[in-house]
Each structure stands twice: as structure tokens, then as C-alpha cells.
Amino acid sequence: MRLAELSERSGVSLATIKYYLREGLLQPGHRISATTADYDDSHLRRLRLVRAMIQVGKVPVATVREVLRHVDDDSLGRTIRLGAALWALPQDPETDDEDEDEVTAAARGEVDRLLEMLGWSTARELGALSPVHRSLVVAVATLMRLGYAWDAELMAPYAELMHQAAMRDLDFVETHPSEAEKVETAVAATILFEPVLKALRRLAQEEESARRYGLA
Structure with a gap:
């Protein structure tokens, strides 16, 4: 899906998605051309998680970034990976x-x-x-x-x-x-x-x- 569709399906504005991309809270899309990228369900899922942390949990952006670093660390076993992510929450x-x-x-x-x-x-x-x-x-x-x-x-x-x-x-x-x-x-x-x-x-x-x- 393109960025506009990602915005529509997630309910997150284009400006906010671009901000999340700049802050490293959302992985870049799969590059199709110099100006176009494709996004998939993993981006949609990540947007929902980021929104939950920021809007519901009131978690600062820097802390969200730290939590996501542990979420994405597939070198860790599940228990350690999950524990590190939860400990990073406020x-x-x-x-x-x-x-x-x-x-x-x-x-x-x-x-x-x-x-x-x-x-x-x-x-x-x-x-x-x-x-x-x-x-x-x-x-x-x-x-x-x-x-x-x-x-x-x-x-x-x-x-x-x-x-x-x-x-x-x-x-x-x-x-x-x-x-x-x-x-x-x-x-x-x-x-x-x-x-x-x-x-x-x-x-x-x-x-x-x-x-x-x-x-x-």
C-alpha cells in the first residue's frame, strides 16, 4: 500500500506518519522508486502500537524509540525481549x-x-x-x-x-x-x-x- 492508503487505514495523518518515520518509530517502506515506497501490514501494526504508547500511555517519543529497539531485537529470546521492552516503559x-x-x-x-x-x-x-x-x-x-x-x-x-x-x-x-x-x-x-x-x-x-x- 502507498503512504496515503496507510494513513487512511490506520487513521493516522500523513504528517504524523512522516514524523514517525523521521523519528525512527516506523521503519521506511519498501522503496519502489526514488519518490515512492510501499508499506505493508507490519507498518500498519507498528503504527497502532506507536499510537497506543503515545496517545494512551502518554509515553515520550524517546522512550517509545527505546521500547521499539527491544521489540525489534530478534537476537534476544522471547522472555528477555518482552521483559526489556516492558521495563523500558514508564x-x-x-x-x-x-x-x-x-x-x-x-x-x-x-x-x-x-x-x-x-x-x-x-x-x-x-x-x-x-x-x-x-x-x-x-x-x-x-x-x-x-x-x-x-x-x-x-x-x-x-x-x-x-x-x-x-x-x-x-x-x-x-x-x-x-x-x-x-x-x-x-x-x-x-x-x-x-x-x-x-x-x-x-x-x-x-x-x-x-x-x-x-x-x-
Whole structure:
């Protein structure tokens, strides 16, 4: 397809597509002549991913470029490739080991105990290397400072539910044929599905509250 058709099918303006091309967020088309290039479904798929990151995830262009670098690195195995891409996404506030206080240390202990209880060996091995692990420590420490006795036992049922969600995520990823599509889909799902999960949780809370306490 030509650039105009790519714009029409993706809903992205020509000017924006050209900007993405200049910034390296979209691979150049297959050159037909000095002034004409042809684009295929991989470009359409990549445009959707870039739009998800920039428009929904509010990810800066420089970060999008970094994420895509990992997505396109076919020298990595799928787990490392996907992990690197997801770690490159903006994270929630993290801990600074040099400034760690007693509460943060206690939170870290509960997170590590949770991972041991669940048998999540990969998460345990990565530990402080993972920005997601560090973000969880900060969240638990915040709860503790506010007087909520949040510990591994309280987190475990939620973590098990999230494991079920992760299995669903990867089942969906597996429906795509190529490695690039699998990783792209996983990154897009991380950004696009989280608002859905948040909304579903709140709807479920409303429903359960009504069932328990009525609507009065």
C-alpha cells in the first residue's frame, strides 16, 4: 500500500506518519522508486502500537524509540525481549536504595516473602533489577506509612488473580504468528488493557457492594 492508503487505514495523518518515520518509530517502506515506497501490514501494526504508547500511555517519543529497539531485537529470546521492552516503559515511582528507610526495608521484606510464597522464582532472581519490583516495594511502603498493615498474606490472593490475568494475556499473545507480532501485542496490551482491568475492578466492587449491602 502507498503512504496515503496507510494513513487512511490506520487513521493516522500523513504528517504524523512522516514524523514517525523521521523519528525512527516506523521503519521506511519498501522503496519502489526514488519518490515512492510501499508499506505493508507490519507498518500498519507498528503504527497502532506507536499510537497506543503515545496517545494512551502518554509515553515520550524517546522512550517509545527505546521500547521499539527491544521489540525489534530478534537476537534476544522471547522472555528477555518482552521483559526489556516492558521495563523500558514508564514505571511508577521507585525506591532509591541509598535513601531506603526502615519502612521501605520492611516493605521490601514483605514483597520478597510474597514472591517466595508464590514460587515466583524469576521475579525473586531479578529482584531489585526489576523496576516493577521496585515500584511494588514503594507502593507497599506507602500503605504501611498510612497505617495499613499490608503484608505478604494479604497480597497473595491479589497476586494469584494477577497471575491468572497474565496467563490470559500470554494466551492472547500466542494467537499472533511472528515473534515481532507477539512482542508488539504484549507491549500494546500492557498499555491498553490496564485501563480495562482498572475499570472492571471498580465495576466488580460496585456489583459486589450492591449484592452485599443493597442499593439503599
